[in-house]
Amino acid sequence: MVAKRVSIFGATGSIGQNTIDLIRRDRPGYNIVALSGGRNIAQLACDAIDLQADIAITAFEDLLEPLRVALTGTGIEAAAGQTALIEAASRPVDWVMSAIVGIAGLLPGLKALEQGATLALANKESLVCAGALLKETASKHNARILPVDSEHSAIFQALVGEDITEVERIIITASGGAFRDWPLERLKTATLAQASSHPNWDMGQRITIDSASMFNKALEVIETKEFFGVDPTQIEVLVHPQSLVHALVGFKDGALMSHLGAPDMRHAIGYALHWPQRKDLPVQRLDLGTAPALEFYAPDLERYPALRLSYEVMSKGGLSGAAFNGAKERVLDHFIAGRIGFLDMASLVETVLEQADAQTGLIETAMSLDNVMRTDHFARTEVDRIVSTSTTYK
Numbered sequence: 033m034v035a036k037r038v039s040i041f042g043a044t045g046s047i048g049q050n051t052i053d054l055i056r057r058d059r060p061g062y063n064i065v066a067l068s069g070g071r072n073i074a075q076l077a078c079d080a081i082d083l084q085a086d087i088a089i090t091a092f093e094d095l096l097e098p099l100r101v102a103l104t105g106t107g108i109e110a111a112a113g114q115t116a117l118i119e120a121a122s123r124p125v126d127w128v129m130s131a132i133v134g135i136a137g138l139l140p141g142l143k144a145l146e147q148g149a150t151l152a153l154a155n156k157e158s159l160v161c162a163g164a165l166l167k168e169t170a171s172k173h174n175a176r177i178l179p180v181d182s183e184h185s186a187i188f189q190a191l192v193g194e195d196i197t198e199v200e201r202i203i204i205t206a207s208g209g210a211f212r213d214w215p216l217e218r219l220k221t222a223t224l225a226q227a228s229s230h231p232n233w234d235m236g237q238r239i240t241i242d243s244a245s246m247f248n249k250a251l252e253v254i255e256t257k258e259f260f261g262v263d264p265t266q267i268e269v270l271v272h273p274q275s276l277v278h279a280l281v282g283f284k285d286g287a288l289m290s291h292l293g294a295p296d297m298r299h300a301i302g303y304a305l306h307w308p309q310r311k312d313l314p315v316q317r318l319d320l321g322t323a324p325a326l327e328f329y330a331p332d333l334e335r336y337p338a339l340r341l342s343y344e345v346m347s348k349g350g351l352s353g354a355a356f357n358g359a360k361e362r363v364l365d366h367f368i369a370g371r372i373g374f375l376d377m378a379s380l381v382e383t384v385l386e387q388a389d390a391q392t393g394l395i396e397t398a399m400s401l402d403n404v405m406r407t408d409h410f411a412r413t414e415v416d417r418i419v420s421t422s423t424t425y426k
């Protein structure tokens with residue numbers, strides 16, 4: 033068997049570590065080209081050595097020296113910074129895990145597609161900001177994008193052998209995050225520590241907070257439109273506290289196909305890693321006889337304004353997704369820094385979306401990398417300007 037050449041971007045994060053866990057179980061099947069990380073040099077170096085990667089890259093140039101030291105005598109290249117990341121993403125491989133958090137994952141993903149790799153996409157932000165660009169790049173280079181988000185992997189699996197034109201609706205589920213049962217009044221007081229703990233999934237801090245605010249689900253609604261090309265009116269969200277049903281696909285004959293599984297990202301990662309085959313995965317098998325009762329209910333859009341905004345973003349189209357994501361990433365920075373409250377995040381994003389709309393040529397313009405980055409920059413700068421000039425915030 034020929035070993036699969038693999039690179040993992042965001043290798044030190046939650047998705048990256050789950051990917052490495054699967055690869056380590058079947059070590060001879062893989063040839064690791066590049067691993068990238070951020071500040072956790074010890075983890076990055078340890079995995080690079082263990083997996084005998086060709087190159088390890090940290091996103092931060094000031095950490096090049098510690099990474100070099102950690103890799104001394106191993107023959108593994110050490111590199112740092114954006115240019116090095118792009119160079120590594122341009123090295124030919126068969127499969128790339130895109131698991132950097134935020135828009136920083138966009139360019140490495142595009143580079144991976146340009147060299148024809150299969151892109152396993154956990155980095156939903158890149159699809160939200162630049163869906164058309166990613167898809168165009170994939171088709172131009174005969175590359176493929178596979179979903180890794182659990183809901184989108186579930187939809188993808190429910191669609192095997194089906195015709196997308198026969199799909200009536202797609203339902204993605206949401207656990208409801210840390211504040212599922214909190215009334216609106218109480219949400220105003222939600223702290224960083226409270227928002228950073230998820231009832232069902234063990235994930236990176238940013239996506240965990242985005243789950244509590246439903247910004248994560250908002251991104252996923254847009255991700256559903258981009259991945260499967262359905263109309264926004266066909267996409268529904270249901271709160272499902274048990275996180276066992278990940279998505280459902282409804283067909284025009286009324287049939288509803290659902291995907292169930294334990295809340296373990298190794299399922300979706302493993303499906304993308306082995307696709308189009310299925311292989312044994314170390315995930316818990318569900319025993320529905322003893323599982324808790326499955327509940328579903330419609331989300332309260334007043335408590336979760338992010339969800340309402342995602343439909344506005346889709347109806348505006350253009351580069352609205354880039355403005356939405358850029359503003360969302362920046363308000364999250366401010367919430368984490370303690371400058372704004374939990375509910376301020378959605379109201380600030382809404383304000384910035386209105387401002388972006390009012391700028392000629394910002395949203396309604398051609399989808400190109402430069403334009404995406406310009407819109408992202410505008411949204412971030414506007415968030416910063418409002419937060420620093422308003423007396424409402426600290």
Ligand code: NAD
Nearest residue numbers: 042043044045046047069070091132133136154155235236
């Ligand atoms: P994480 O915070 O645990 O890890 C993020 C990784 O990205 C780390 O390796 C970090 O070093 C790297 N990184 C951070 N900023 C960077 C930058 N500016 N440049 C280069 N690298 C940078 O995040 P995660 O939870 O693993 O999520 C990764 C992606 O997967 C996100 O897009 C998230 O939305 C998506 N996702 C995660 C889960 C999950 O279960 N964790 C589920 C579905 C989708």
Ligand code: MG
Nearest residue numbers: 181182183252
């Ligand atoms: Mg998800």
